[in-house]
Amino acid sequence: MSGALIAGWLRLAASRIATERAYLTELDAAIGDGDHGINLGRGFGALDARLAVGDVAIDAPGPLLLLAGRAITGTVGGASGALYGRALLRAGAALEGLPGGSVATSAQLASVLRAAVDGLAALGRSRPGEKTMLDALVPAVTALEAAGAAGLDLASAICRAADAAEAGADDTFPLLATKGRASYLGERSIGHLDPGAVSSALLLRALADVASGAA
Amino acid sequence: MVALVLVGHSRELLRGLRAMLAQAAPSVVVGLAGGTDGGALGTSAPMILDAIREVLAEAPDGAVVLLDLGSAALALEMALDDLSPADRARVRVSRGALVEGAVRAAVEAAGGGPLSAVLAASETLPGLDKLPDDWPANGTAPG
Numbered sequence: 001m002s003g004a005l006i007a008g009w010l011r012l013a014a015s016r017i018a019t020e021r022a023y024l025t026e027l028d029a030a031i032g033d034g035d036h037g038i039n040l041g042r043g044f045g046a047l048d049a050r051l052a053v054g055d056v057a058i059d060a061p062g063p064l065l066l067l068a069g070r071a072i073t074g075t076v077g078g079a080s081g082a083l084y085g086r087a088l089l090r091a092g093a094a095l096e097g098l099p100g101g102s103v104a105t106s107a108q109l110a111s112v113l114r115a116a117v118d119g120l121a122a123l124g125r126s127r128p129g130e131k132t133m134l135d136a137l138v139p140a141v142t143a144l145e146a147a148g149a150a151g152l153d154l155a156s157a158i159c160r161a162a163d164a165a166e167a168g169a170d171d172t173f174p175l176l177a178t179k180g181r182a183s184y185l186g187e188r189s190i191g192h193l194d195p196g197a198v199s200s201a202l203l204l205r206a207l208a209d210v211a212s213g214a215a
Numbered sequence: 216m217v218a219l220v221l222v223g224h225s226r227e228l229l230r231g232l233r234a235m236l237a238q239a240a241p242s243v244v245v246g247l248a249g250g251t252d253g254g255a256l257g258t259s260a261p262m263i264l265d266a267i268r269e270v271l272a273e274a275p276d277g278a279v280v281l282l283d284l285g286s287a288a289l290a291l292e293m294a295l296d297d298l299s300p301a302d303r304a305r306v307r308v309s310r311g312a313l314v315e316g317a318v319r320a321a322v323e324a325a326g327g328g329p330l331s332a333v334l335a336a337s338e339t340l341p342g343l344d345k346l347p348d349d350w351p352a353n354g355t356a357p358g
Contacts, residue, residue: 039257042251042253042255043251046252046253070260070261073259073260073261073290073293074251074252074259074260074261074262075251075252075253075255075259076251076257077224077250077251077255077256077257077258077259077286078257078258078285078286079285079286079289080286081251081257081258081259081286081290082258082260082286082289082290082292082293083289085260085293086293089293123289123292123293124289181285
């Protein structure tokens, strides 16, 4: 997994977040404070602008993820900025610990995503089932680990992870929120998709599409 | 002298609070980390980290951090992750109300109180005595 692929992922993610900005914000307006799409759009948009200018070194994936993590924590603003920032920073650190500083197998990618999601979960003091990003991310890690164990190629494995994340995001609809702003609504949080789970699935689908050359 | 760092979603809000502190305790160093790097409403872990480092460089006795709500605690936790252990040992994070806690902490710091005393002053829950006793408990005005 090259730095150029990671850069391509971040840029595709920014473009899709921009497209889905109103939808993400609408989801958040129903159960949160209505700024998820706006915040992510601002942060990923700023990162995309830096990547477009080309003043960011993209030859190594680990340092690029670390740079992206710092940028996202500084510009998104809400809890999602800290959480995604933490995940990107942990992913970057995990990548740098791999042989050659890069991912070569789906099992290695699973270990990187596991480190990222564990870091995010620890910062959010959350676990799956609480109507959060983790309801998309944890099934994705599990799917990626299974794909890694089965020896699937990287692109197919990431596609399975994105499928699992989308299913997990859909499954947040009936859940009762017990974390974050949505928990203030209590039972009224039931019957809505979690915006963080939806954006998490979007990020993984973008990675799958870049890895498979579909985007 | 102990310094303060104010962390919040709005740069304007924190600037206003710092002006209040400058009046109550002009000798106290007060760092700000308000809004995102682009000036939007929100919090920024890198900005918080910079503010804490700058303040610690000027205040050998350490700093108490006060914060507003929501993502501020998450961003602050990320900033503290990147602080050296030596710097981190000189930082305390307050559970107090931002405005009242900061004013009380600044007065305590100006009086030469140590880090533990400034932290305690910031956490005295002043929200409980914001209004005189003759105000009704249901939020309506007296009389």
